[in-house]
Amino acid sequence: MFADEALGVLGRLQHHRGLQLSEEELYRFAEPLVKRSLRWRCPSDEEAAEELIRQRGDLNLPEDQVFEKSLSLLATQLIPAWLEDAQNARADRLKMASESWESLGVEDLEGAVLHVSVSLELGDRRALRRSLEVILSQTTDLRLVLQPAFLADLEARGLVSLDTRNSSNHWCQHVQRAASLACLGEKAGVLLRRHGALLLSEGQVIAEGFNHCAPPLRPRGLDPQLGRHRTFDSPEEARTVAKLSWKRSRPRPAQRHAEVHCLLQVPQLESLKSSHTEILIVELADVGPGFAWAEPCSRGCMQLLMKHGVRQGWWTDGKGGLVTRPFRHEPGLDVAAATFEGSGRLSNDPISERSCLDMAWKQLRETEGCRPWTQEELVQQGAEAVAEQQRQAPLKLRGRVFPLPPRKRSTEYAQALRQKGHA
Numbered sequence: 345m346f347a348d349e350a351l352g353v354l355g356r357l358q359h360h361r362g363l364q365l366s367e368e369e370l371y372r373f374a375e376p377l378v379k380r381s382l383r384w385r386c387p388s389d390e391e392a393a394e395e396l397i398r399q400r401g402d403l404n405l406p407e408d409q410v411f412e413k414s415l416s417l418l419a420t421q422l423i424p425a426w427l428e429d430a431q432n433a434r435a436d437r438l439k440m441a442s443e444s445w446e447s448l449g450v451e452d453l454e455g456a457v458l459h460v461s462v463s464l465e466l467g468d469r470r471a472l473r474r475s476l477e478v479i480l481s482q483t484t485d486l487r488l489v490l491q492p493a494f495l496a497d498l499e500a501r502g503l504v505s506l507d508t509r510n511s512s513n514h515w516c517q518h519v520q521r522a523a524s525l526a527c528l529g530e531k532a533g534v535l536l537r538r539h540g541a542l543l544l545s546e547g548q549v550i551a552e553g554f555n556h557c558a559p560p561l562r563p564r565g566l567d568p569q570l571g572r573h574r575t576f577d578s579p580e581e582a583r584t585v586a587k588l589s590w591k592r593s594r595p596r597p598a599q600r601h602a603e604v605h606c607l608l609q610v611p612q613l614e615s616l617k618s619s620h621t622e623i624l625i626v627e628l629a630d631v632g633p634g635f636a637w638a639e640p641c642s643r644g645c646m647q648l649l650m651k652h653g654v655r656q657g658w659w660t661d662g663k664g665g666l667v668t669r670p671f672r673h674e675p676g677l678d679v680a681a682a683t684f685e686g687s688g689r690l691s692n693d694p695i696s697e698r699s700c701l702d703m704a705w706k707q708l709r710e711t712e713g714c715r716p717w718t719q720e721e722l723v724q725q726g727a728e729a730v731a732e733q734q735r736q737a738p739l740k741l742r743g744r745v746f747p748l749p750p751r752k753r754s755t756e757y758a759q760a761l762r763q764k765g766h767a
């Protein structure tokens with residue numbers, strides 16, 4: 345149980361069972377609970393409630409010492425103070441994780457990559473060297489396993505010698521380049537599932553891309569006259585024709601994937617199929633300094649690569665290697681029908697809808713003789729969406745105790761209930 349769940353137990357007892365705590369009771373109960381939860385020695389809800397009842401019995405306080413706003417005191421003053429003196433909680437947890445991993449004694453690459461970063465943070469060079477050995481026993485080159493910033497850190501500390509990085513395999517350099525592109529996605533509003541991609545023609549990089557926030561899509565819903573879903577021109581139209589709610593008639597957030605980002609920069613899409621075109625995709629692991637499985641998704645990326653004649657895909661496998669597969673060339677593929685306009689799993693999918701719109705727009709520009717978009721211009725198109733996302737981000741951050749997000753239940757509602765005699 346984490347600190348916010350400890351608060352949850354108290355909240356439930358106070359709101360639903362009318363429990364009132366004196367300041368002394370609150371302190372005696374909550375302090376060890378929160379400190380324990382910060383160090384992961386977590387009691388269950390039942391254990392916590394039992395402990396509270398036991399302490400109430402011990403204290404026997406007179407009625408006038410009951411403190412009315414104990415929960416807000418806990419949230420605004422006590423826990424922030426405890427968090428400050430719980431500085432060692434993080435190191436405690438990391439140490440615990442590191443010891444459990446070592447006691448398992450398995451030679452798993454993903455685990456070893458996490459263990460390297462934990463050991464680095466704890467300053468345990470012995471453990472770090474051991475894990476690096478495990479990684480090196482399973483891979484040809486650390487550049488296929490570790491993200492550039494982390495690798496540079498290891499190198500700066502003298503833990504990785506240039507020899508291990510000095511490989512003739514050009515894919516290792518490409519993987520590192522694609523990984524640094526994936527990092528650019530963070531500024532462009534993508535914090536999870538960070539992908540970077542390189543499009544190569546005859547071995548030469550012709551475009552670079554990464555997942556980023558794209559301009560939002562217009563509302564989509566069932567058109568009763570057509571009997572199928574369609575995207576409406578405006579929120580007003582969506583509300584009148586499809587009777588969509590205000591919430592559902594708002595612009596829909598969309599991302600542009602690294603593969604599509606690359607395709608949109610190619611001067612002539614036609615040229616891709618006449619040369620040997622390949623794509624490399626790298627995904628940064630959400631946790632730890634390694635890579636994840638980065639196969640192109642079927643939300644438009646794979647279909648568009650096949651349609652436009654990209655012959656071969658390469659991607660990180662999350663296990664220290666690269667996977668490669670040939671792609672079938674399917675020039676006649678109707679990507680929209682196969683994805684968001686279809687009736688299957690991808691029906692109404694915003695990522696594929698965004699990619700189809702983008703590609704149609706790109707092809708129109710090509711026929712009109714416009715120059716292709718640059719990487720930066722494409723990212724810039726979604727700048728407003730990124731700003732909007734950042735405005736909303738603090739409330740969405742999970743696992744955060746402070747500041748507490750404002751409660752949705754309004755006091756006006758509670759007052760109205762009280763006036764009606766429900767309280």
Ligand SMILES: [Zn+2]
Pocket residue numbers: 601602603640641642643644645646
């Ligand atoms: Zn994709």
